[in-house]
Amino acid sequence: MALFQPNHGRASSTTAPQSGRGSASGYEAVRASRDFWTLRRRFGSFVVPACVLFISWYFLFVIVAVFAPGFMRISVFGDVNVGLCFGAAQFVSTFAIALSYRRWAQRRLDPLSDRMRHRLEGGRRQ
Amino acid sequence: MTGPAAAANLAAATVGTPLINFVIFAFFVVVTLVIAVSAAGTNRSTTDYYAGGRAFTGWQNGIAIGGDYLSAASFLGIAGIIALAGYDGFLYSIGFLVGWLLVLLLISEPLRNTGRYTMADVLDLRLKAVPVRAAAAASTLTVSLFYLLAQMAGAGALVSLLLGVSSSAGQDVVVAVVGVLMIFYVLVGGMKGTTWVQIVKATILAAGAAVTTIWVLSRAGFSLPGLLHHAASSSVAGNAVLGPGLEYGVSTAAKFDFISLALALVLGTAGLPHVLMRLYTVPNAREARRSVLWTIWLVGLFYLCTLILGFGAMWLVGGKQILAAPGGGDSAVPLLAFKLGGTLLLAVVAAVAFATILAVVAGLTITASACFAHDVYANVLRGGDTDPAEEVRVARIAAVVIGALAVIGGISAKGIDVAFLVGLAFAIAASANLPSILYSLFWPRFTARGAVWSIYGGLISAVGLIIFSPVVSGQAAPAGGGGSSLISDPHINFAFFPLTNPAIVSIPLAFFLGWLGTVTDPSPADPARFARMQVRAFTGVGAERSGRS
Numbered sequence: 133m134a135l136f137q138p139n140h141g142r143a144s145s146t147t148a149p150q151s152g153r154g155s156a157s158g159y160e161a162v163r164a165s166r167d168f169w170t171l172r173r174r175f176g177s178f179v180v181p182a183c184v185l186f187i188s189w190y191f192l193f194v195i196v197a198v199f200a201p202g203f204m205r206i207s208v209f210g211d212v213n214v215g216l217c218f219g220a221a222q223f224v225s226t227f228a229i230a231l232s233y234r235r236w237a238q239r240r241l242d243p244l245s246d247r248m249r250h251r252l253e254g255g256r257r258q
Numbered sequence: 259m260t261g262p263a264a265a266a267n268l269a270a271a272t273v274g275t276p277l278i279n280f281v282i283f284a285f286f287v288v289v290t291l292v293i294a295v296s297a298a299g300t301n302r303s304t305t306d307y308y309a310g311g312r313a314f315t316g317w318q319n320g321i322a323i324g325g326d327y328l329s330a331a332s333f334l335g336i337a338g339i340i341a342l343a344g345y346d347g348f349l350y351s352i353g354f355l356v357g358w359l360l361v362l363l364l365i366s367e368p369l370r371n372t373g374r375y376t377m378a379d380v381l382d383l384r385l386k387a388v389p390v391r392a393a394a395a396a397s398t399l400t401v402s403l404f405y406l407l408a409q410m411a412g413a414g415a416l417v418s419l420l421l422g423v424s425s426s427a428g429q430d431v432v433v434a435v436v437g438v439l440m441i442f443y444v445l446v447g448g449m450k451g452t453t454w455v456q457i458v459k460a461t462i463l464a465a466g467a468a469v470t471t472i473w474v475l476s477r478a479g480f481s482l483p484g485l486l487h488h489a490a491s492s493s494v495a496g497n498a499v500l501g502p503g504l505e506y507g508v509s510t511a512a513k514f515d516f517i518s519l520a521l522a523l524v525l526g527t528a529g530l531p532h533v534l535m536r537l538y539t540v541p542n543a544r545e546a547r548r549s550v551l552w553t554i555w556l557v558g559l560f561y562l563c564t565l566i567l568g569f570g571a572m573w574l575v576g577g578k579q580i581l582a583a584p585g586g587g588d589s590a591v592p593l594l595a596f597k598l599g600g601t602l603l604l605a606v607v608a609a610v611a612f613a614t615i616l617a618v619v620a621g622l623t624i625t626a627s628a629c630f631a632h633d634v635y636a637n638v639l640r641g642g643d644t645d646p647a648e649e650v651r652v653a654r655i656a657a658v659v660i661g662a663l664a665v666i667g668g669i670s671a672k673g674i675d676v677a678f679l680v681g682l683a684f685a686i687a688a689s690a691n692l693p694s695i696l697y698s699l700f701w702p703r704f705t706a707r708g709a710v711w712s713i714y715g716g717l718i719s720a721v722g723l724i725i726f727s728p729v730v731s732g733q734a735a736p737a738g739g740g741g742s743s744l745i746s747d748p749h750i751n752f753a754f755f756p757l758t759n760p761a762i763v764s765i766p767l768a769f770f771l772g773w774l775g776t777v778t779d780p781s782p783a784d785p786a787r788f789a790r791m792q793v794r795a796f797t798g799v800g801a802e803r804s805g806r807s
Binding site for chain 2: 182198210
């Protein structure tokens with residue numbers, strides 16, 4: 133069962149945990165495995181940029197509102213000004229990031245984590 | 259009722275017909291009690307009592323989380339700030355929404371995969387140290403009680419407006435009744451009953467907000483620019499209400515105060531114990547993710563409604579009348595409802611607001627009681643050696659005690675701005691809880707000392723800075739989000755910290771202390787524990803199962 137590909141030459145499929153809860157060293161082998169490394173890297177590659185993006189985008193909004201209120205008052209059309217559009221854009225970006233995370237996680241994260249979980253739990257029951 | 263009749267009512271410090279309001283309140287209370295009792299049938303194990311058997315679906319839990327989150331501060335407070343100060347209230351509401359992305363991206367799935375009932379479970383899996391659990395419990399209890407205080411304080415003001423209870427003693431009685439009802443929900447319903455109360459409440463809250471919003475828009479010819487134009491031209495501040503700066507002021511301290519508040523809002527959501535605990539009521543991490551997505555939709559659409567409601571109240575009710583009413587800004591939405599739909603719509607909105615307070619206090623009480631029974635009693639005092647029936651019994655006793663404390667606190671905190679108190683609770687949550695959760699999930703070197711330093715450091719600095727801020731002393735005249743200080747005598751002044759919200763100092767400090775405690779810890783982190791934490795967090799291996807499977 134070529135479960136976990138060797139990584140850094142440390143863990144091999146034979147050292148993958150056969151018991152779950154009790155054996156912490158088994159978890160270390162899983163953590164060092166190729167599949168888990170891929171899972172973590174994928175998670176980071178989406179979540180870290182997304183967090184940096186939404187936090188800086190939000191604080192850009194707050195800082196402009198606080199230190200450049202005049203900019204926020206510039207009219208876009210009629211009584212609708214830059215500030216209201218900027219605020220509405222925060223709602224749109226929040227919904228967009230949430231939806232794209234769901235889509236992305238379903239495609240890129242869930243199959244991999246399901247596969248790992250089934251194998252680990254299968255191993256435990258044997 | 260229009261014109262003189264309405265004015266006469268206002269003069270009597272109430273609007274609408276208290277009797278109708280009371281009947282609708284009572285109807286809601288009876289319906290939710292029936293729900294709580296019928297949901298309670300199967301409350302046997304700790305998993306039933308704390309986590310509703312982990313049997314709720316993603317959308318049910320998502321709506322319930324929304325019900326827990328959209329407190330009276332959101333419904334009445336935010337719309338009130340918009341009605342009086344315009345754009346700044348909108349600014350406030352955005353922080354409450356954006357913070358959910360942090361819960362979605364970093365917290366919800368790993369938390370569901372690695373914990374059982376409380377936030378402390380997660381830290382315990384990683385660090386296995388009694389002092390860490392004690393610290394996490396201390397911060398959970400502090401945040402819950404602070405938030406509870408805010409809700410109870412709001413209940414008194416709301417009821418004085420809607421039931422015509424204007425005497426101080428009468429309001430105290432109402433707060434006590436709220437307390438008794440909430441204890442009953444929690445004792446009888448457990449997490450299942452409380453969750454169903456949240457779902458019902460969130461649904462009628464969303465429906466009430468949507469109907470009133472459409473009503474306001476129809477008055478403005480379904481034109482948002484038209485509504486803004488009407489609102490701005492009926493405000494004394496004119497077009498200034500459409501831009502930032504009216505509520506949060508122009509002084510440098512006020513500017514940094516707002517940035518501090520923004521930081522608390524965006525990072526605090528992910529540290530709120532009653533939100534974190536709700537993530538355990540679903541069968542698995544994927545349902546937890548779905549819950550948070552539902553919550554984001556509900557919360558986002560709701561805050562868009564409050565924008566319309568706030569500007570609608572500014573236009574149709576007017577700032578002068580709102581300020582004159584008991585409760586000030588908090589009365590903007592009830593007054594708007596009265597203006598639009600008369601007594602009946604007012605009564606519906608009032609019942610929604612009352613339901614909101616009841617549901618949120620019930621959610622907070624079950625969180626605090628679970629934390630006390632599971633963390634403090636079973637794990638810190640008894641070393642994990644208790645049987646589930648005893649733990650549930652302790653949780654029930656704790657719920658009664660916490661309910662009593664909340665009633666006493668709510669009576670003494672009467673008259674303090676609700677949205678403002680909630681902002682402080684968010685600051686404490688973000689400082690005391692978030693750093694240690696993130697460190698234990700993602701930082702291999704994190705140790706028990708780091709966790710203890712970070713939690714107590716964040717908790718003590720946040721609470722301490724509030725005590726030494728203008729919130730507590732030195733400010734006689736209303737300013738900022740607050741009003742006068744708790745100690746309104748201007749001669750007593752120990753406010754050396756200039757900001758009313760501590761987050762800008764206490765959150766970075768808590769992250770720093772978590773790092774400092776870790777690097778100075780003589781016993782290094784156990785890599786095996788971190789590996790177990792991460793493997794479980796990412797794959798869901800060994801996660802707590804649903805009660806039904």
